[in-house]
Amino acid sequence: MASAHAIAAAPGRHRERGRIDDASRVAVLATAALCLLPLLLQMPAGLAVLVAVTAIVMAAVSWRRPMPGPLRLLLVLALIGTVMTMTSFSFGRDTGCALLAAMIAAKPSETYTLRDARSLLGFALFAPFATFLLDQGPLSLLLAMGASLAVLVTLQRLADVEAGDPGGAPLSWRRLVAVGRLCAIGLPLALAAFWLFPRLGSPLWGIPDRVLARPGLSDSMRPGEWVDLMADDTPTLRVKFFGATPPTSQMYWRGPVLWDFDGREWTQPRWLRGLPPATVEPATRGWDYEIEVEPTDNRLLxxxxxxRAAPDGSRLAVDHSLFSPRSLTSLTRWRMQSAPPARYDADLGAVLRGRALALPEGFNPRTRALAEQWRRDAGADDAAIVRRALDWIQREFAYTLTTPLLGRHSTDEFLFDYKAGFCEHFSGSFVVLMRSAGIPARVVTGYTGGYYNRIGDYWLVRRSDAHAWAEVWLQGRGWVRVDPTAAVAPERIYDTLADRAPGAGGLLGGLANVTPALELGDWLRRGWNDFVLGFDADRQRRLLKPMGIERLEPRQMILLFALAASIAVLWMAWLSHRGERERDPLLRAWHRLDRRYTRLGLGRAASETVGDWNRRVAAARPDLAPELNELSQRFVEWRYAGTQAGPGGPQRLRDLIRALRRHRPRPQRIPGEHR
Incomplete structure (x- = not known):
């Protein structure tokens, strides 16, 4: 009766019905937080703080007693509403990830039993996997791997608690070794799947676009909105040249071309993207290069x-803007050839000419008056008007990022009142001035310059290198690039990128000082891009090229993967068989004792109880019975009577394991035998 009562009161079973101990609950909540961390780092700061604070509040309020169901439901609905409000009720990958993080943050309010804890850990594992929908960098991978390992260790702790083990430190050496063994068993199959599982050249289905897009170039430009972009030191391009390299002053990375102006905002007409690219007569020299584009969540290249020509998988518009047919949600590489034009669209059509001269009525009267005066002075000499505007900028204008938001007549205010700004002010106002003088003009956005990474022998272009310049159409030459920002006299360059974002290399002569550490870090990131993210279907088929196999066909890839997977499975089976011993040290010692008796022909049968076994051994070997009976009784009491919860339990367990290991039954001696 007492034994039955002890078994019913066994700690593992009691905890299954009731709350887990505080130390285990802390370990579970800390592991869930670790799972959330990589996802929070990819979310907007406001959303990330909201989710983190919610998780802390939920865990603190419901620590001692469950939160009432109606209140919990109300808080969850309020959290969902707040997330949707912050994402403007738009659905995309980032919205889904934010809702997932919010649900995980609310889950601690109902985590009390072992079942609740396992449910939270399983749910929390979705967070590091969802992170890869937003970012696939090495930091996200390391954090996700750390979170996954922490989940395995914590699950092992919960299993120990359920078995009656008090648990001990969450990161005990025994648990780490057990989790490491599991990872070592599965690693070969995972590597075989990554390198050899046949990949499709294009996905069977897409994933939703992001609602909160990354900062970067777009097909529109408003005064002042580029300040944050130009202060962002994040890499956007890496360029590898094959052969000649243009001087930094000629590295203009062309992006969207803006034609339409409504008085405040410049935009690119979407219908122009469907027209074939304008005729270009290239100069004799040119450059061959490869661009590695970081994810931007749009289609602009x-x-x-x-x-000279659009690379495979892209399309050139009439103004030589370059587009991808799909959103650039992952790292992409493009092989290109470019050359400065000798003549570019020398025969401008009437429709495009009208578009390049259009201005809204009722805006910027002073600019119009000045342009008309210049036209009367210059006559038909458009180039003279361009030179006069650049001379004016050099004499009187200054470069600064500190410019107040301009009003209705933004060009008038910039040209006649402030005379200070940055590239978007200079380019937009210059184009308005040219159009007012009857010269077709447009705004070109993109990047300029770059920083040469000596370790990797490539050029790094950052978001802070974002730039806008102008193109004017001149008779006989076609479109000609004019950069009014570069005309600013050096002594009037004030608040620059170097002052705000050290590390950016841009238009104004390499103002940044990229340290060797940053240079090494970006080279390592490029290696990650090349080794992992850039391993696509084409590179997979060329995997055995160094061995003389030019290209693997899909059938060969399947056979190769099947072979590698078979070897990996055999490896897993061998390791599993080799390490199939129980993780419980007491059971290991008990089964070793059984094997010693088996060598004497007295091993315990699978269907034999401990008592029957002891009686059979006592009948055959009375000399072994006393010690075996004593050890068996201690083992049964520890395993099934719940005595491990008493005082001194860990020490008694260690003593029992040592006693089982020391017991060595000797073979029965034959009378008259001499050793």
Whole structure:
């Protein structure tokens, strides 16, 4: 009766019905937080703080007693509403990830039993996997791997608690070794799947676009909105040249071309993207290069001015803007050839000419008056008007990022009142001035310059290198690039990128000082891109090229993967068989004792109880019975009577394991035998 009562009160079973101990609950909540961390780092700061604070509040409020169901439901609905409000009720990958993080943050309010804890850990594992929908960088991978390992260790702790083990430190050496063994068993199959599982050249289905897009170039430009972009030191392009390299002053990375102006905002007409690219007569020299584009979540590409032909998988518009047919949600590489134009669209059509001269009525009267005066002075000499505007900028204008938001007549205010700004002010106002003088003009956006990474022998272009310049159409030459920002006299360059974002290399002569550490870090990131993210279907088929196999066909890839997977499975089976011993040290010691008796022909049968076994051994070997009976009784009491919860339990367990290991039954001696 007492034994039955002890078994019913066994700690593992009691905890299954009731709350887990505080130390285990802390370990579970800490592991869930670790799972959330990589996802929070990819979310907007406001959303990330909201989710983190919610998780802390939920865990603290419901620590001692469950939160009432109606209140919990109300808080969850309020959290969902807040997330949807912050994402403007738009659905995309980032919205889904934010809702997932919010649900995980609310889950601690109902985590009390072992079942609740396992449910939270399983749910929390979705967070690091969802992170790869937003970012596939090495940091996200390392954090996700750390979170997954922490989940395995914590699950092992919960299993120990359920078995009656008090648990001990969450990161005990025994648990780490057990989790490491599991990872070592599965690693070969995972590597075989990554390198050899046949990949499709294009996905069977897409994933939703992001609602909160990354900062970067777009097909519109408003005064002042580029300040944050130009202060962002994040890499956007890496360029590898094959052969000649243009001087930094000629590295204009052409992006969207803006034609339409409504008085405040410049935009690119979508219908122009469907027209074939304008005729270009390239100069004799040119450049061959490969661009590695970081994910941008839009379809805009850039190329060195001026691209000769669209690379495979992209499309050139009439103004030589370059587009991808799909959103650039992952790292992409593009091989390109460019050359400066000798003549570019020398025969401008009437429709495009009208578009390049259009201005809204009722805006910027002073600019119009000045342009008309210049036209009367210059006559038909358009180039003279361009030179006069650049001379004016050099004499009187200054470069600064500190410019107040301009009003209705933004060009008038910039040209006549402030005379200070940055590239978007200079380019937009210059184009308005040219159009007012009857010269077709347009705004070109993109990047300029770059930083040469000596370790990797490539050029790095950052978001802070974002730039806008102008193109004017001149008779006999066609479109000609004019950069009014570069005309600013050096002594009037004030608040620059170097002052705000050290590390950016841009228009104004390499103002940044990229340290060797940053240079090494970006080289390592490029290696990650090349080794992992850039391993696509084409590179997979060329995997055995160094061995003389030019290209693997799909059938060969399947056979190769099947072979590698079979070897990996055999490896897993061998390791599993080799390490199939129980993780419980007491059971290991008990089964070793059984094997010693088996060598004497007295091993315990699978269907034999401990008592029957002891009686059979006592009948055959009375000399072994006393010690075996004593050890068996201690083992049964520890395993099934719940005595491990008493005082001194860990020490008694260690003593029992040592006693089982020391017991060595000797073979029965034959009378008259001499050793």
């Amino acid at each position: 850039v190329s060195l001015d001026l691209l």
